[in-house]
Structures are given as structure tokens and as C-alpha cells.
Amino acid sequence: MKSLLSFGCGNMARAIIEGLYNKQAELSYTLYTPSQKRAIELAGVVNGVVLETLLEVPKCDYYMLSCKPQQLKELASEIKGKLNPDAVVISILAGSTVATIQDLLGVTKVLRIMPNTPALVGAGVNAFYFSDEVSASEREHLVKLFDSFSKVFVFETEDEIDKITGFSGSGPAYIFEFSRILIQKMVDMGIGADVASEMVKWTVFGASKLQLESNEGPETLRNNVTSKKGVTYEALEVFKSENMQLMVEKAIDAAYNRSKELSKNS
Numbered sequence: 001m002k003s004l005l006s007f008g009c010g011n012m013a014r015a016i017i018e019g020l021y022n023k024q025a026e027l028s029y030t031l032y033t034p035s036q037k038r039a040i041e042l043a044g045v046v047n048g049v050v051l052e053t054l055l056e057v058p059k060c061d062y063y064m065l066s067c068k069p070q071q072l073k074e075l076a077s078e079i080k081g082k083l084n085p086d087a088v089v090i091s092i093l094a095g096s097t098v099a100t101i102q103d104l105l106g107v108t109k110v111l112r113i114m115p116n117t118p119a120l121v122g123a124g125v126n127a128f129y130f131s132d133e134v135s136a137s138e139r140e141h142l143v144k145l146f147d148s149f150s151k152v153f154v155f156e157t158e159d160e161i162d163k164i165t166g167f168s169g170s171g172p173a174y175i176f177e178f179s180r181i182l183i184q185k186m187v188d189m190g191i192g193a194d195v196a197s198e199m200v201k202w203t204v205f206g207a208s209k210l211q212l213e214s215n216e217g218p219e220t221l222r223n224n225v226t227s228k229k230g231v232t233y234e235a236l237e238v239f240k241s242e243n244m245q246l247m248v249e250k251a252i253d254a255a256y257n258r259s260k261e262l263s264k265n266s
């Protein structure tokens with residue numbers, strides 16, 4: 001059985017580790033957090049072991065960096081030189097480049113992942129970028145592990161990870177924001193808040209499921225709901241006249257620029 005040690009057990013790491021555990025991945029888990037609380041909680045859920053200090057780091061097959069990007073330097077100063085040199089270091093940190101991780105930790109094999117929070121419900125998207133040193137069999141095993149509880153996309157260049165961060169990483173927030181606006185408007189128009197919230201959740205879920213299961217693209221699916229001069233048509237005309245496409249494109253560009261900035265400064 002392969003072993004994984006996670007440095008940090010926050011929302012994202014927990015979603016990934018629980019996802020792996022729920023799909024009965026052949027993995028043992030060692031968990032570390034400075035305050036211990038979240039490591040102890042997660043260890044209880046996934047039958048893991050808590051690492052109490054970083055004085056010594058056990059030899060594992062995979063190490064997962066799961067702290068915030070701004071906490072990486074402090075973590076690296078404590079673990080540099082203590083990791084199994086043959087292990088693959090998996091980083092879920094937004095913006096921290098493979099070169100930075102290699103440099104700070106003195107390692108070569110790195111898998112940079114951009115996950116997203118729907119991993120919590122077994123419906124995550126994980127974008128992968130491997131450093132050259134990760135072998136074909138290691139790549140295959142890691143893709144298989146993460147594919148068990150999410151959809152994995154492997155990218156060949158690191159810049160693509162910065163590009164997709166604003167789509168799959170941030171994407172759930174766009175959907176939640178759109179949902180919030182719809183719920184608020186329903187409430188303003190006199191619909192009860194609970195009903196509004198349930199209806200929006202089911203509408204978003206239903207549209208996603210239809211999109212996933214249909215052979216048609218989003219344009220056709222949209223047209224199927226839109227009769228000329230009908231209700232949906234009127235709403236979409238407002239999206240067009242207010243140039244919603246340009247607004248979304250600008251938002252994506254801003255996310256990409258921030259992603260590149262973080263990569264540069266990390």
C-alpha cells in the first residue's frame with residue numbers, strides 16, 4: 001500500500017483526502033497541521049495517523065503540500081532535507097510554481113494540481129501538471145488515484161495551469177455568485193427564501209446534469225429553451241445588450257493575470 005502525508009488539512013486537503021478514502025484508494029494517510037486540531041479530526045475520518053511535529057518526517061510515497069501559498073516558505077524551512085527523495089511532492093497551492101517547490105524543498109518530482117471544492121461531494125475537477133522527473137508509472141498511478149473521485153485533466157505546460165485556475169478553480173464561485181443573484185431576485189419578487197434557494201440549486205444541478213449527459217453543446221441546449229420572442233429570449237436579449245460576454249471575458253482575464261502574478265511572486 002502506498003503512503004501519503006499531507007502538510008495541512010484545511011478545506012481543500014480534506015475534500016481530496018476524504019475523496020480518496022471514500023473511493024477506497026489503496027493509501028495510508030499521515031496528517032500534519034501546526035494546531036493539530038484539523039489533523040486529528042481528519043485522521044479520525046480516514047483512519048490516519050497524526051504527525052505531531054516536523055522534527056522528523058516519515059518516509060512516504062507521496063507528500064501533499066496543502067497549506068496556503070504564503071505559508072509555504074515556513075513549512076519548507078521545517079521539512080527541507082527530511083523528505084524521501086524518491087517521493088512525488090503533490091502541491092495544491094494556487095500559484096506556487098513547480099520550480100519554486102523544487103527549489104524550496106530540494107526535491108525534483110512534483111505534481112502541481114489545481115483542484116476545486118466540488119471534490120467535497122465527489123464531483124471535483126483536478127488539473128495536473130507534472131515535472132519532467134515524475135515517471136510514467138508514477139503519473140499513471142496518480143491520475144488513477146484522483147480519477148477515482150474527480151475528473152482529471154493533465155496539462156503539458158505550466159502556463160495552462162495558470163490559465164485554467166480562473167475556470168475550474170474559481171468556476172464554482174462564479175456559479176455560486178450567479179445563484180446568489182437569482183435567489184436574491186426571487187426573494188425581492190416575493191418568493192419565499194427557502195423555496196427560492198431550493199429552486200435555484202435544482203435548476204443549476206439540472207442544467208449541469210443535462211449538459212453532462214447530452215450530446216449537444218451549450219448553444220443548442222440554450223436554444224432549446226429559447227423560443228423567438230418568448231420569456232427566455234427576452235432575458236437573453238438583456239444579457240446581449242449589456243454585453244455579458246465581454247464582462248465574463250474581462251473577469252477571466254483578471255483571474256488569469258492574478259494567477260500569473262501569484263506564480264511570479266511565489
Ligand SMILES: NC(=O)c1ccc[n+]([C@@H]2O[C@H](COP(=O)([O-])OP(=O)(O)OC[C@H]3O[C@@H](n4cnc5c(N)ncnc54)[C@H](OP(=O)(O)O)[C@@H]3O)[C@@H](O)[C@H]2O)c1
Nearest residue numbers: 008009010011012033034035038067068069071075093094
Ligand atoms: N479552497 C479552494 O477552493 C481551493 C481551490 C484550489 C486550490 N486551493 C489551494 O489549497 C490550499 C489550501 O487551501 P484551503 O482553503 O484548504 O486552506 P485552509 O482551510 O486555510 O487550510 C490550510 C491548512 O494549512 C495548515 N497550515 C498552516 N500553516 C502551515 C505550515 N506552516 N505547515 C503546514 N501546514 C500549515 C493549516 O493548519 P491549521 O489547521 O493548524 O490552521 C490548515 O490545516 C491553498 O494553497 C489554496 O491555494 C484551494
